Amino acid sequence: MTIQEMIDPADYRSLSELVYDRIGIALGPSRQSMVSSRIAKRLRATQTTTVRAYLDLVKADKQGEELMHLLDAITTNTTSFFREPAAFAALDEDVRARLSSGQRQFRIWSAAASTGMEAYTIAMLLAENGATARDCAILATDISTRALAACRAGTYTAEALAPVPPKMLARWFAREGDGMRIHASLRALVTANRLNLVKPPYPMRGPFDAIFCRNVMIYFDLPVRQRLVSACLALLRPGGLFLIGAAESLYGLDHPLSTVRPSVYRR
Amino acid sequence: MVIRIRTRIAVLGIISAAVVALLAGSVWCAFQRITVLSPLALEHQADLRLVTALAPQPALTSEICLLAHQYRDATPDQRRLLQDRSITMLAEFKASWDRMIEAAPNHDQRDQRSLALDKGGEVFSLVAAYLATIDAAPANAAPVPAPGTAPTLAPAASALQAIDQAVADERALIDQVGATTNALLTLRESQMRSQVEETGSSLLTESLICIGIIVASNWLVGSSIVRHIGRAAGRLRSGTDQVATAAVEVSAGAQRIAQGASEQAASLEQTTAALEELSSSCSQNAANARQANVLATEASKTSQSGERTARKAAADAAAKLKELGEAITAIRTSYDKTTQVVASIDDIAIQINLLALNAAVEAARAGEAGLGFAVVADEVRNLAARSTEEAKSTAALIKEARANTERVQTVSASVQEHLVHALDREVVGSFQQMVGVVLKVSRLAGEVANASDEQAKGIFQINQAVAKMDKVTQENAAGAEEAAASSEEMQSHAQELTLVVTALQALLSGGQSALEAAPSVLRKPLAVSVAETTRPNHSAPASPSPILALPPCQRTVTPSRNGHAITQAERQLKPSQVIPLTDEEAADHQGDFSRF
Numbered sequence: 035m036t037i038q039e040m041i042d043p044a045d046y047r048s049l050s051e052l053v054y055d056r057i058g059i060a061l062g063p064s065r066q067s068m069v070s071s072r073i074a075k076r077l078r079a080t081q082t083t084t085v086r087a088y089l090d091l092v093k094a095d096k097q098g099e100e101l102m103h104l105l106d107a108i109t110t111n112t113t114s115f116f117r118e119p120a121a122f123a124a125l126d127e128d129v130r131a132r133l134s135s136g137q138r139q140f141r142i143w144s145a146a147a148s149t150g151m152e153a154y155t156i157a158m159l160l161a162e163n164g165a166t167a168r169d170c171a172i173l174a175t176d177i178s179t180r181a182l183a184a185c186r187a188g189t190y191t192a193e194a195l196a197p198v199p200p201k202m203l204a205r206w207f208a209r210e211g212d213g214m215r216i217h218a219s220l221r222a223l224v225t226a227n228r229l230n231l232v233k234p235p236y237p238m239r240g241p242f243d244a245i246f247c248r249n250v251m252i253y254f255d256l257p258v259r260q261r262l263v264s265a266c267l268a269l270l271r272p273g274g275l276f277l278i279g280a281a282e283s284l285y286g287l288d289h290p291l292s293t294v295r296p297s298v299y300r301r
Numbered sequence: 302m303v304i305r306i307r308t309r310i311a312v313l314g315i316i317s318a319a320v321v322a323l324l325a326g327s328v329w330c331a332f333q334r335i336t337v338l339s340p341l342a343l344e345h346q347a348d349l350r351l352v353t354a355l356a357p358q359p360a361l362t363s364e365i366c367l368l369a370h371q372y373r374d375a376t377p378d379q380r381r382l383l384q385d386r387s388i389t390m391l392a393e394f395k396a397s398w399d400r401m402i403e404a405a406p407n408h409d410q411r412d413q414r415s416l417a418l419d420k421g422g423e424v425f426s427l428v429a430a431y432l433a434t435i436d437a438a439p440a441n442a443a444p445v446p447a448p449g450t451a452p453t454l455a456p457a458a459s460a461l462q463a464i465d466q467a468v469a470d471e472r473a474l475i476d477q478v479g480a481t482t483n484a485l486l487t488l489r490e491s492q493m494r495s496q497v498e499e500t501g502s503s504l505l506t507e508s509l510i511c512i513g514i515i516v517a518s519n520w521l522v523g524s525s526i527v528r529h530i531g532r533a534a535g536r537l538r539s540g541t542d543q544v545a546t547a548a549v550e551v552s553a554g555a556q557r558i559a560q561g562a563s564e565q566a567a568s569l570e571q572t573t574a575a576l577e578e579l580s581s582s583c584s585q586n587a588a589n590a591r592q593a594n595v596l597a598t599e600a601s602k603t604s605q606s607g608e609r610t611a612r613k614a615a616a617d618a619a620a621k622l623k624e625l626g627e628a629i630t631a632i633r634t635s636y637d638k639t640t641q642v643v644a645s646i647d648d649i650a651i652q653i654n655l656l657a658l659n660a661a662v663e664a665a666r667a668g669e670a671g672l673g674f675a676v677v678a679d680e681v682r683n684l685a686a687r688s689t690e691e692a693k694s695t696a697a698l699i700k701e702a703r704a705n706t707e708r709v710q711t712v713s714a715s716v717q718e719h720l721v722h723a724l725d726r727e728v729v730g731s732f733q734q735m736v737g738v739v740l741k742v743s744r745l746a747g748e749v750a751n752a753s754d755e756q757a758k759g760i761f762q763i764n765q766a767v768a769k770m771d772k773v774t775q776e777n778a779a780g781a782e783e784a785a786a787s788s789e790e791m792q793s794h795a796q797e798l799t800l801v802v803t804a805l806q807a808l809l810s811g812g813q814s815a816l817e818a819a820p821s822v823l824r825k826p827l828a829v830s831v832a833e834t835t836r837p838n839h840s841a842p843a844s845p846s847p848i849l850a851l852p853p854c855q856r857t858v859t860p861s862r863n864g865h866a867i868t869q870a871e872r873q874l875k876p877s878q879v880i881p882l883t884d885e886e887a888a889d890h891q892g893d894f895s896r897f
Contacts, residue, residue: 064556064560067560067563067564067567068559068560068563068778068782070563070567071563071564071566071567071570071778072563072566074567074570074571075570078570078574098888110779110782110783110786111779112776112779112780112782112783141896141897143897171896171897173894173896173897225892225893225894225896225897226892227890227891227892227893227894228889228890228891228892229889229890229891229892230889230890233889233890236890236894237890237894238894238897239897240897242897249783249786249787252783252786252787252789252790253786279787280787281787281788281790281791282787282790283790283794285794285797
């Protein structure tokens with residue numbers, strides 16, 4: 035018996051509702067096999083046999099540990115170094131301009147950081163421009179504690195590091211175990227915190243010079259997107275960059291941004 | 302309502318035509334004001350100047366006539382002045398006529414003016430001749446003839462008459478020239494007026510033609526633009542349609558890949574679980590095999606000690622059997638001796654019987670005295686007989702016993718033989734065989750244990766590979782999920798694009814605005830709403846736009862409040878009502894945000 039067959043439609047409904055309420059991800063019927071495969075591990079880990087029983091367990095766990103595991107399992111963590119390079123080219127340009135205008139402090143937020151590849155790409159970019167001599171901090175947030183743990187560790191496989199230019203790889207990474215670990219000075223720039231993007235207000239004061247909010251809105255419906263974008267933009271400095279995924283757009287949303295290039299906006 | 306582009310272009314044409322008309326009007330007005338510079342006007346001005354030039358001739362003619370009349374009564378000084386004046390006047394007269402002749406517009410007028418000049422010249426000649434006559438005549442010789450005197454007058458008077466006549470002629474000629482010039486001026490004026498009017502009306506006509514051309518060209522250009530845009534829009538439409546179709550395909554493909562990857566991940570998950578079980582059972586096998594090995598080794602040891610014990614026991618048994626054999630031999634010997642004894646006893650019994658018989662015979666012979674003896678003898682004879690019998694049965698028994706002993710000996714020997722044999726071959730062999738078997742078992746168990754270990758290692762490696770595969774598959778699945786989500790997004794963009802193109806086409810062909818008629822697909826929740834998938838009693842989905850051929854409505858849109866679509870789920874049911882959430886669970890944001 036496959037796991038899919040084990041999910042009772044009513045249980046799947048409860049699960050979808052829970053996930054939508056907690057992290058705003060809408061799980062349609064087409065996602066059933068994905069959900070099945072992703073929660074199978076949790077079922078095995080918790081020695082439960084049915085989704086109903088598992089949900090009961092989630093409900094019974096007052097510490098919220100299992101809920102966190104469930105949300106970890108449901109979220110999709112796809113990221114890579116220098117993903118959609120045009121965005122980083124735009125940031126690079128912006129950082130240079132700000133440096134030459136004498137800006138002393140840089141705050142950049144990677145809103146859906148996953149395993150931190152985006153945050154460390156930003157960190158490398160700041161370091162390469164000599165911005166790290168000034169007050170720099172990168173906030174990496176994600177809903178998945180598992181992904182954030184990987185972000186804090188900063189160790190990546192050779193495959194994951196393939197997009198990093200060899201010079202940067204040599205400068206900022208050191209072999210450790212099976213993989214390569216990012217330099218401690220860059221790790222120190224990145225603060226990895228759990229943040230639920232669909233539950234504003236956020237605990238930051240802002241303002242940020244740039245906000246990377248890429249490939250996360252695709253999982254949300256329009257009201258959630260609007261909430262998310264408004265909350266993010268409230269934390270963005272005037273003239274700051276707002277970057278979204280290549281497949282995303284701000285169409286249908288109220289925002290005061292002007293387009294710099296596709297997927298790159300300026301407040 | 303959207304105004305068609307054609308209409309807009311027509312409006313543009315009308316506006317530009319109006320502007321042209323306005324411009325033409327003002328040009329006409331300006332033309333009215335600047336006609337003085339036209340060639341005709343210039344000619345007119347020249348004619349007017351001529352008229353001005355004609356002004357001195359009548360005066361000069363009158364003055365010379367007057368001068369002739371005054372001359373006779375003048376003092377000599379006055380005469381000199383009048384003479385000079387007459388010369389100046391002549392020059393002036395000639396110059397003025399020359400200008401006029403030169404400016405004559407045609408031969409007739411030139412001739413007319415030449416005639417007037419000639420006549421004028423004649424007047425001046427007459428005057429000059431008269432003046433000379435007066436100068437030659439003595440003073441008072443020629444009094445002024447009384448008016449109304451007879452025609453026979455003095456020559457001076459007749460000369461004056463001739464002058465008056467000539468002056469009158471000249472005046473008539475000048476009047477003629479003036480009349481001609483005036484007629485010309487009048488003609489020019491009327492010509493000018495008609496020309497201005499003609500110009501004005503032609504300007505109006507031309508303006509109207511211009512307006513027509515503008516409207517027509519606007520219309521044509523507009524039409525061609527509309528046609529071109531229409532063609533482009535058509536191509537755009539087919540392009541966006543294709544993109545939309547492709548996006549749907551890509552989306553479906555990505556979904557399938559995502560689903561496949563997920564299923565693969567699920568299978569791998571199961572494989573991992575199975576492998577873990579296999580691994581544990583393999584470990585159990587190894588442990589059991591190792592236990593078997595230990596036990597077999599022990600068994601081998603026991604067997605070996607058993608062999609030794611068996612050997613010892615066999616040796617003991619053999620020794621005992623030998624002893625037994627010896628004992629049996631001794632028994633046989635004693636049996637033989639006993640047989641001899643029994644034989645002796647038998648002999649003795651026979652002899653006793655004989656003796657008893659003899660005794661009986663003797664007793665019988667002795668009669669009464671021997672009667673008791675006879676009894677005794679008989680008794681002895683009976684005893685002897687019994688002894689013989691007993692001896693015989695004893696002999697038989699001994700024989701039997703001996704036979705038995707012999708058999709025992711044989712058996713013992715065979716037992717000994719067998720024992721030795723068995724000891725050598727069977728017991729020891731068995732034990733050795735057993736030991737061999739046990740050793741084999743032990744070795745096999747060891748091999749099983751090793752193999753199980755190897756197997757466990759192999760399974761561990763498989764497990765690792767599967768774990769990696771699982772990781773990769775999970776990543777693939779995640780990537781595919783993201784691709785699916787992205788392509789879904791792309792699909793909505795394509796739909797949006799189709800909508801825009803539809804609106805453009807509607808704009809070109811007139812009618813209702815597609816944008817107004819069909820609300821944006823992006824204005825509704827993009828991802829499949831929870832409501833749709835989870836709502837147990839969901840109502841019929843909102844009917845899709847008539848213009849946009851949306852795929853069978855996968856998405857439910859509900860009326861928005863403050864521009865936010867509200868999903869049915871949000872309205873109907875909060876998951877926190879299904880699963881109550883504690884404060885700890887509500888901790889959405891965790892960590893130190895103090896730097897940000």
